[in-house]
Amino acid sequence: KPLRKIHLQVWTALAILLPAGILLAWLSVPAWPLQAGLQPPPVTPLPVVLKKASNKNYTASIRTNSDGSALQLEWINKQPLQYPSAVIYAGPGVENVGRRLIGRVAERGHWYFPLDSSFGKNPGATQAFILYDFIHQQVIDSINCIP
Numbered sequence: 001k002p003l004r005k006i007h008l009q010v011w012t013a014l015a016i017l018l019p020a021g022i023l024l025a026w027l028s029v030p031a032w033p034l035q036a037g038l039q040p041p042p043v044t045p046l047p048v049v050l051k052k053a054s055n056k057n058y059t060a061s062i063r064t065n066s067d068g069s070a071l072q073l074e075w076i077n078k079q080p081l082q083y084p085s086a087v088i089y090a091g092p093g094v095e096n097v098g099r100r101l102i103g104r105v106a107e108r109g110h111w112y113f114p115l116d117s118s119f120g121k122n123p124g125a126t127q128a129f130i131l132y133d134f135i136h137q138q139v140i141d142s143i144n145c146i147p
Helices: 002-028
Strands: 048-054 058-064 071-077 086-090 100-104 109-115 127-133 138-145
Touching: 071 086, 071 100, 100 109
Parallel strands: none
Antiparallel strands: 048 058, 058 071, 071 109, 086 100, 086 127, 127 138
16 A cells, blocks of 8 residues: 555656746757848849949859949859859969959859949949969959950
8 A cells, every 4th residue: 555655745746847848948058049041131233333344154244333432243143154164363463472362153143243333433444353263273254344
């Protein structure tokens, strides 16, 4: 008889403590962090096109807003690139000296990259962009944006 009494007390305690433990464990789980996407958020294109260059595979445009305070590179891939590690560099000259990394492009679509104020200092000059494959370390193509 005393063993049955202890058995009843243990099962009663478990009947109360198990649901309470499950509830406390569920409440102590921290909130999930927000997952940031791998792609940058969608950007709206600036309204005024300063310079434009086109190719059979892609089009590059330098855009600005109405007061000229912000510059943006619009890169449109007409076909998917054959190089998954393609990046865009910008700057004068043929060598990589003085070139700045603009961004990475991959599949077909529109890509928008902010440009710094040095691109707008000489509005009549040709701006060269280099499409570069950093895995194979080779220049894929170069494109000049003319006014």
